[in-house]
Amino acid sequence: MGLMKVFSGSEILALALQQRIEAIGVDTVLKNNIQSARLGGFGTSGQAVELFVQETEFAKVNPVIEEFRMSI
DSSP states (O other): EEEEEEEEEOHHHHHHHHHHHHHHTTOEEEEEEHHHHHHHOOOOTTTTTEEEEEEGGGGHHHHHHHHHHHHH
């Protein structure tokens, strides 16, 4: 199995969701394209941070993701 993208958006929101997911014991991977683009000398869009979880963990994190989306 591989990684599944569960969020794409601002860094602040991605970090908030990451904290909620990790609080239930699921590891996450945060891909920050803002930092990558800055180091490369390019600009980015506001949707430049992506959050991933293992596909096998999606059923466990989906309620957390849905609750988070309803709260923003």
